[in-house]
Amino acid sequence: MAEIQETSVTSARQKHIVRPSQEMASLGKDDMPVLTKAEGIYVYAEDGRRLIDGPAGMWCTQIGYGRKEAVDAIAHQASTISFASPWYMSTSPSARLAEKIASLTPGDLNRIFFTTGGSTAVDSALRFTEFYNNVLGRPAKKRIISRIDGYHGSTGLAASVTGRKGSWANFDIETDRVSFLSSPNPRHAGSRTEAEFLDDLVKEFEDRIEALGADTVAAFIAEPLLANAGVIIPPKGYHARFKAVCEKHDILYISDEVVTAFGRCGEWFASEKVFDVTPDIITFAKGVTSGYVPLGGFAISDAVIARISGENANGSWFNNGFTYSNQPVSCAAAIANIDLMEREGIVDHARATAGYFRKALESLLDLPGAGAVHSAGLVGCVQCLLDPSQPDGTEEDRAFAARVDEICFDLGLIVRPIAERCVISPPLVITRAQIDDVVGILRKAITQAGEEAG
């Protein structure tokens, strides 16, 4: 047993924590800031420095930090009834939250299953498709089609449908069951128009279904925009075309809205209103509680549920769940979060501010090294390309972006560097003046990195 002694936060972490995305060679030696408090869009480091939270934590702190309404709801629920078994008890927060979320989802996605976060939401949604086809008497219909560049989480199945080589290294994924399509990155269109590029992507999907056999494909999973690949926005009409193919072959369309839901793209859910598709299943997490406490889940359409429930249940039980499914404190926090977002019009604010945010990012394109801007709502990136005609970054571009990130940090802004893309997805309460601050720092950082690169 380790001896407990007075140590600094950093040395305790270095000695005892394995963090997500841990480089093993630097285990026990890597450095990172220690945050001690936060308010609004700002976080404060141990040394007292104030930083703008450019990534909204991990795309999640929609309402900003230190909101009394969320804190009070958590305290109230924890002191009233802090836990109830989701297997055989119910409490008000999960029922009320499910009712509320069902009123915000598109179409007839009215049935909610709560999990502990985004990965477990994806995992459970995929397990649901397994269950669904077994109950329907189609045991061979189990494959999942995903995309290169998609990110869906770190639990077994969620990691298996994640299409990023970096996430696979030294782990085993379910390759027999998962099939990957090309990234829908419009910068890969080459000499094709965007419409031609889209036609080719759809054809690849149809060909893949034919090759695998439609009777072996259960689901297609897609983020509306590929956030963790650095904000890749598929060609216009992509999702509706893919949904039509799914419908033709009785394949469930799962929209992974772990990043995009709860206002990030200027709507409660982005699928229908921003990306023109009504999915069969939507996964969500992050913004549902603004990161105050963990919660995730997925919404399923009534039409899908009707096929395997009531007189169609075929004696089945959906035996999938977590101790913390329907967790009352998490659900109470989500209700307070959504209430506050409604009262303050935070989703409307995100929608109204999106154009300003984009223009502000685009104002950086006069700088050498700033190659392109991609954004939807309040999630966007500056793609660092020393040669803007190139679709993707080089090693040099990635080093440039990493340097921009370092300089931004020194100047008081946290940026999420993803390869050659500097991603900004601020708390949704950010004001125009604060967007100016963000972009002012980015301008200084890109300029300085450019001067250093010569």
Ligand code: PLP
């Ligand atoms: N799906 C998407 C689209 C995500 O961006 C993430 C996390 O970033 C996940 C799933 C996994 O969520 P979590 O980290 O809460 O498990």
